[in-house]
Amino acid sequence: MDIEADYDHSLPEVMLTYYRRLYPFRPIFTWLNHDHTPTRLFTHREWAFTLAGDVYLRYNSFATAEDLKKQVCDLNPTRFEIGPVYSARPRDRKTVRPSAFQPVQRELVFDLDMTDYDPIRTCCSDADICKRCWAFITAAVRVLDPAIRDQFGYEHLLWVYSGRRGIHLWISDKEALDLTDQERKAIVGWMTVVNSGKDSNKRLSVRTSSKSLPAPLQNVLENLKHTFTTLILRDQDLFASNEAAAALLEHIPDQEIVEKVKTNWINSACSTSEAKWVELLKTVRSSKSSDILQAAMEDIILYYTYPRLDAEVSKHRNHLLKAPFCVHPKTGRVCVPVDPEKVEEFDPEAVPTVAQLLRELDSITPATNSEESGNEHHHSDWEKTSLKPYVDLLNRHASSLMEKTRLEKRTQGSMAW
Amino acid sequence: MYRSGERQVAHETRETNALVENNGLLRYANALNFYDHPPLFDVTVDEFETTAIDRLRVLAEIESSLARNRTWEELKAITYAQYMKYVPLHTSTFTDAVEERRKDHLGHYVLRLAFCRSEDLRRRFVKAESVLFRVRFEQTEIELRKEFLNSRNFNWIAVTQEEKAQYHQELYSMYQSPKQENRADAFKKEKFSKVRWTRVPDLVEARRVFLKSGWAYVPGREQSSIIFQEFEVQLEKALEATSRLIPRLDEDSRLIPVLDNLSQGFVAGIASEWMNAAGSSSSSDIRAEMVDGLAKKHFPMCMRGMHENLRRDHHLKHFGRLQYGLFLKVLGLSIEEAVAFWRKSFDRMTDDKFSKEYKYNIRHSYGLEGKRANYPAKNCLQILTSSPSDVGCPYRTFSPENLQTALLSMYSQEGLKSSDLPEIMSTVKAGHYHVACTRVFEITHASCGVAKGEGIGGGESVTHPNQYAARSMELGKSKKEDDAME
Numbered sequence A: 001m002d003i004e005a006d007y008d009h010s011l012p013e014v015m016l017t018y019y020r021r022l023y024p025f026r027p028i029f030t031w032l033n034h035d036h037t038p039t040r041l042f043t044h045r046e047w048a049f050t051l052a053g054d055v056y057l058r059y060n061s062f063a064t065a066e067d068l069k070k071q072v073c074d075l076n077p078t079r080f081e082i083g084p085v086y087s088a089r090p091r092d093r094k095t096v097r098p099s100a101f102q103p104v105q106r107e108l109v110f111d112l113d114m115t116d117y118d119p120i121r122t123c124c125s126d127a128d129i130c131k132r133c134w135a136f137i138t139a140a141v142r143v144l145d146p147a148i149r150d151q152f153g154y155e156h157l158l159w160v161y162s163g164r165r166g167i168h169l170w171i172s173d174k175e176a177l178d179l180t181d182q183e184r185k186a187i188v189g190w191m192t193v194v195n196s197g198k199d200s201n202k203r204l205s206v207r208t209s210s211k212s213l214p215a216p217l218q219n220v221l222e223n224l225k226h227t228f229t230t231l232i233l234r235d236q237d238l239f240a241s242n243e244a245a246a247a248l249l250e251h252i253p254d255q256e257i258v259e260k261v262k263t264n265w266i267n268s269a270c271s272t273s274e275a276k277w278v279e280l281l282k283t284v285r286s287s288k289s290s291d292i293l294q295a296a297m298e299d300i301i302l303y304y305t306y307p308r309l310d311a312e313v314s315k316h317r318n319h320l321l322k323a324p325f326c327v328h329p330k331t332g333r334v335c336v337p338v339d340p341e342k343v344e345e346f347d348p349e350a351v352p353t354v355a356q357l358l359r360e361l362d363s364i365t366p367a368t369n370s371e372e373s374g375n376e377h378h379h380s381d382w383e384k385t386s387l388k389p390y391v392d393l394l395n396r397h398a399s400s401l402m403e404k405t406r407l408e409k410r411t412q413g414s415m416a417w
Numbered sequence B: 001m002y003r004s005g006e007r008q009v010a011h012e013t014r015e016t017n018a019l020v021e022n023n024g025l026l027r028y029a030n031a032l033n034f035y036d037h038p039p040l041f042d043v044t045v046d047e048f049e050t051t052a053i054d055r056l057r058v059l060a061e062i063e064s065s066l067a068r069n070r071t072w073e074e075l076k077a078i079t080y081a082q083y084m085k086y087v088p089l090h091t092s093t094f095t096d097a098v099e100e101r102r103k104d105h106l107g108h109y110v111l112r113l114a115f116c117r118s119e120d121l122r123r124r125f126v127k128a129e130s131v132l133f134r135v136r137f138e139q140t141e142i143e144l145r146k147e148f149l150n151s152r153n154f155n156w157i158a159v160t161q162e163e164k165a166q167y168h169q170e171l172y173s174m175y176q177s178p179k180q181e182n183r184a185d186a187f188k189k190e191k192f193s194k195v196r197w198t199r200v201p202d203l204v205e206a207r208r209v210f211l212k213s214g215w216a217y218v219p220g221r222e223q224s225s226i227i228f229q230e231f232e233v234q235l236e237k238a239l240e241a242t243s244r245l246i247p248r249l250d251e252d253s254r255l256i257p258v259l260d261n262l263s264q265g266f267v268a269g270i271a272s273e274w275m276n277a278a279g280s281s282s283s284s285d286i287r288a289e290m291v292d293g294l295a296k297k298h299f300p301m302c303m304r305g306m307h308e309n310l311r312r313d314h315h316l317k318h319f320g321r322l323q324y325g326l327f328l329k330v331l332g333l334s335i336e337e338a339v340a341f342w343r344k345s346f347d348r349m350t351d352d353k354f355s356k357e358y359k360y361n362i363r364h365s366y367g368l369e370g371k372r373a374n375y376p377a378k379n380c381l382q383i384l385t386s387s388p389s390d391v392g393c394p395y396r397t398f399s400p401e402n403l404q405t406a407l408l409s410m411y412s413q414e415g416l417k418s419s420d421l422p423e424i425m426s427t428v429k430a431g432h433y434h435v436a437c438t439r440v441f442e443i444t445h446a447s448c449g450v451a452k453g454e455g456i457g458g459g460e461s462v463t464h465p466n467q468y469a470a471r472s473m474e475l476g477k478s479k480k481e482d483d484a485m486e
């Protein structure tokens, strides 16, 4: 703690050094812009800055990545957010007619937050997160990433750790950028199985009149059964507590069965989640009205393991979302991209903090030098730190977007010919 | 004149040549019309206007049905009756079919011109027109529907038998048939088509289609969803395009006032003036959408003020609602119309909130809830002595400057001049508020032959806002009859 005190991320000069020397402005630019030279995707894009003392500056826009960097270094915000592409430059907002200033494009974004999982996790609560509850996020990514690719055909998905207790998904496919609010609402409706938030009830409204699960959910159910066993029953041991066990039984629509299960739990002295679950399964299988109960058992698996989305974030084009590589003001951790292929290996507690990164810089450049060369470009300083693999990930992602743009230009060119 | 406007629209869509010459059934092969092409024939300004007003009645009725939260079946029945009355459109081919379809086509396009000019009007027009289209579509026989669908490219791709077999499990798991027991058979016969999922967001949101790589597999039964969505999207685009062309139409000074009046008529839920001007509606029942027009012409200042506050704030506080609501009841608004009027007026409120918090009170004031008393409307004495100033008598509660401004803004159209103000203000100053109100009545009804001192009849002065309004409406009606005699 003593060594880190020098680089407390709440100190303005620490953040300023991070922005000057480490923040990957150029990769962020290419990711948003899909091209080397600035397009409307960048120049008409809203940026919002949060300054110390909760000052919030909206409707900033920039011509180039360098402009953005200059402004960030001048304002030295605690964090900043990325908004939609408007029909005019956001900074010119006051000089155009209101009807000429409308959000027109925006990455499709999703937000998963551990607080929505509070009723079903035992290791932490509220803002805390550990390697164990990251397993819920892992399970969510494992469901959403392939589903979005397969069902909607989107290819350019960027997962970003939110710096504390959640994960964001940014989808940059052309069609996704163009989605209207109504279409965003539709995709959220399609993706939502468990209603989170204060109105959450345990009924899942996913069954069609045929009473069977729709195909996409049938397919994920098999994987989620595994998650249910390893995560809910074993690791979290959720139903060990009497409240959680009682909550589990609320999903069973047959009061007779519920009473039987309760008795069996006492008689067989079931204390662990796994023992309780096995007993429940046995009782259900021995009963007659199996169709309804079978459905209820499937719904239980979905309820405890299916991704819980914060729907409001996704529904509106003009929602602002924290930019990747910002520093979380509470934890000091950088909001780094996450490789969905290796999401199991990701450890939120191992994500670099600003303090750690600045110390790494010190070990390669003497601190005295960095003071004097404050205004020089440090394009690749991040390469010398543990930020590198994360910036590389963003760069690879941005390259695939630029490649797509290049191919589109070529197709258009040949058609004009 | 209109023709020149049309040409510009047509030019914009680059389809002029194909359309100029065509007539008759070749042109209007089907009663259903997506209105892809503008009408290109000569019309008189008269026909331009009457065709549009007839269609406007139907659209206004659709809007008010939506505001009343009618079920789809009710809405369909009412809309059908309305359009068969004003813009009849039979699905079968008979001798007058071309004329009907031509009128339908023209009316739609005239209203496009009138309603393209603000976002709010565009939104409401699209909503009402798409309901009208949907009702007509559902009224059309299956064979004619198919014919119509084949006549236009909706950009859907038929799903082949092989593909259907490939995704059998997925398609079947999401397939809903009207009858559960026939599901397997129905599925076998079902023809699926593919569209980008963004064309059927409602079906996606409800998980009623299978999705693969961004393509939604839509069963034949749900194809109408694609059509209705397409209708709305196309119309929205067309209206935006038209709004950019509108300035060129300004050259024709005869059309602009017509268009202005049409769009204002829609805003007021087709005001009573329009109904009367166009002739037929002479029912003594007062309907929700007539209140705007009546307030301007016939209400005393206290009620006129309530009405304007309601329009400005989209809300009215408790005592205001009670007082104004009872006034409207006595004026002749039935309970159904009252509910519709308040529902429409509180347009920033959810249906749920309205039903829970307001509907009961409205019914209560009609004696349909609670102790079922038949509450009378307040008279001038009660209003003069009531405590919250926002529901009191304006002649008493307003400051002199505010009162003069309000009088001029409310009544100058009815003949009140600033030279009349000193006399009114001196009676107010003396505390004779009802005398001031009566004098305003006389001045604003001078054109109906009311002389100074006659009051609301036989020298009587105003003692009740309903008495004021009733007399005013009576005078308005006999004046219209006199005018017609001359």
Ligand SMILES: [Zn+2]
Binding pocket: A123, A124, A128, A129, A130, A131, A132, A133, A134
């Ligand atoms: Zn934890």
